[in-house]
Amino acid sequence: MAIYSADETDRFLYAPIFAIAFASFLLANQISIFIGIMTRPSSQIRDVVDADIWVMDPQTLYGDEVYALRDYDLYRVRSVPGVQWAVPLYKGTGRAKGPDGRFRSVILMGVDDATLVGAPRKMLVGSIFDLDQPDAAIIDKAGFLYFFPGEPLQAGKTLQMNERRVLIVGISDASAPFQSFPVLHTRYSQALGFVGRERNLLSFVLAQPSAGVPVPTVCKAIEATTGLRARSTAEFSFDAFLFYLRNTGIPVNFAITVMIALIVGTVIPGQTFYIFTVENLKQFGALKAIGVTNRRIVGMILLQALVVGGSGYALGMGISAAFFARTLNYMPTRGIIFPWQVMAGIGVVVLLVVGLASLISIRRVLVLEPAVVFRG
Numbered sequence: 001m002a003i004y005s006a007d008e009t010d011r012f013l014y015a016p017i018f019a020i021a022f023a024s025f026l027l028a029n030q031i032s033i034f035i036g037i038m039t040r041p042s043s044q045i046r047d048v049v050d051a052d053i054w055v056m057d058p059q060t061l062y063g064d065e066v067y068a069l070r071d072y073d074l075y076r077v078r079s080v081p082g083v084q085w086a087v088p089l090y091k092g093t094g095r096a097k098g099p100d101g102r103f104r105s106v107i108l109m110g111v112d113d114a115t116l117v118g119a120p121r122k123m124l125v126g127s128i129f130d131l132d133q134p135d136a137a138i139i140d141k142a143g144f145l146y147f148f149p150g151e152p153l154q155a156g157k158t159l160q161m162n163e164r165r166v167l168i169v170g171i172s173d174a175s176a177p178f179q180s181f182p183v184l185h186t187r188y189s190q191a192l193g194f195v196g197r198e199r200n201l202l203s204f205v206l207a208q209p210s211a212g213v214p215v216p217t218v219c220k221a222i223e224a225t226t227g228l229r230a231r232s233t234a235e236f237s238f239d240a241f242l243f244y245l246r247n248t249g250i251p252v253n254f255a256i257t258v259m260i261a262l263i264v265g266t267v268i269p270g271q272t273f274y275i276f277t278v279e280n281l282k283q284f285g286a287l288k289a290i291g292v293t294n295r296r297i298v299g300m301i302l303l304q305a306l307v308v309g310g311s312g313y314a315l316g317m318g319i320s321a322a323f324f325a326r327t328l329n330y331m332p333t334r335g336i337i338f339p340w341q342v343m344a345g346i347g348v349v350v351l352l353v354v355g356l357a358s359l360i361s362i363r364r365v366l367v368l369e370p371a372v373v374f375r376g
Contacts, residue, residue, distance in 0.1 A: 016269035016357075017312040020350060023265025024316025027258060027346050028338065029323060034254040036336030041244050042237035043175035043335075044091065044109065044183065050117040051206035052215050054236045055086070055222055058229045062240040064178070066091060068200035069228070076226045077205045082218040086207040087112035090191045096184065097160040098147040106143065106161075106182045110191025117206055119185055126155045126170025131187050135167045137194075140174040142331045143182020161194040176335045178244070265350070270357035273305065277361040284365050298362050302355075309354035317343055
C-alpha cells in the first residue's frame, strides 16, 4: 500500500493498539467484577442445592431482609398438593466471638435437624453429618481464616455466640456473600439458641415438588393455598439481583467506567486512523490513479483496522486473564471470575469500535480525486 516512515508506522500502530488494549481491559475487568458482585446477594440461595422452592412471607423481597414466618406455616406448606416435602430454614445474622476476643457479625444458616437440607455441599474439612454433635457448626474458609489467622484449616476450634459455645466441626467452601461476612451453618434448633429466642424465627420453608409436578405449578399452589410467597431458586436469586440493581449505586458506578472505556477505545483509534489517512492522501491518490478500485482500498483500510483491533483486543484480554488468575484465590475477591461470555461480548464491541473508527478514514478516501497525486 502506501509507503511511509518507520516513525509513522509506530505512531499509527502503537497508539490505537494500546488504546484498544486499555479499553478492552477496563471493559473486561469492570463487567466481570460487576457480575461477580451482583451475584453475591444470591450466593446463599444458590448454595442450597437440595430444594427447588423457597417459601417466605409475602413482604420478603430478597434473601438478606427477611420477615419471619410463623412456625405452623411449615405444616401449611407441607399440606399443599404437589409438595413432596418441606423443611424449615433459618437465615439471619449473629455476632460471633473468637478465643482471642475478636468478634464479627456472621451469616447464620440453620438447616433442618433431621435431613440437613440446606447444609453446604462443598466441604474442605469434615462432613455435614458432624452437625449432629452438640453445639456443632460449620464455618466457611474465609470465616475460619478471620477468627484463626495463620492457623491450618482444622476442626475442633470454638467460638462463642449469645454466651454459648460454638464447636467448629467442619470448614466449607461456601460462596462469598455480598457483605463478606463469615458464613456459619448449624442445625435449625441450634441456630435458635445461638441468636436468642424471638417470637418468630422461621425465615424460610424449603420445599420440593412431587415427581413430575413442575416447580411453577407448585409455587402457584402454595401461594393460592397459604397466602405466602413461593419462588423457585432461580427466581429468588434474580429477585436479589434486581433489588441491589435498583436500590444501590453499584450499576451507575460501573456504567461510568464502562462508558469511559468505550470513549477511549473509540476516539483514539478513530483520530489515529484519520490522521494517518490525511497524511497519506497522495499515496491513496496514486493507488486510485493506477486503477486500484475503491473497494480494494476500503478492504486495505479495514484489514489494517482489524489487525490493530485484534492486537489490542488480544493484549487486553491477556492482561485481564492474568488479573483474574491472580485474584481468584484472594479471599475478598473469591468467586469473581472472567466469564467467556464477557470475552466474546468485548470481542464484538472491539469489532464495532474499529469499524466505526475506520468509517471516518474510508469516507475521506472515497471522495478523494486521483489528480491529488499530481499536485505540489
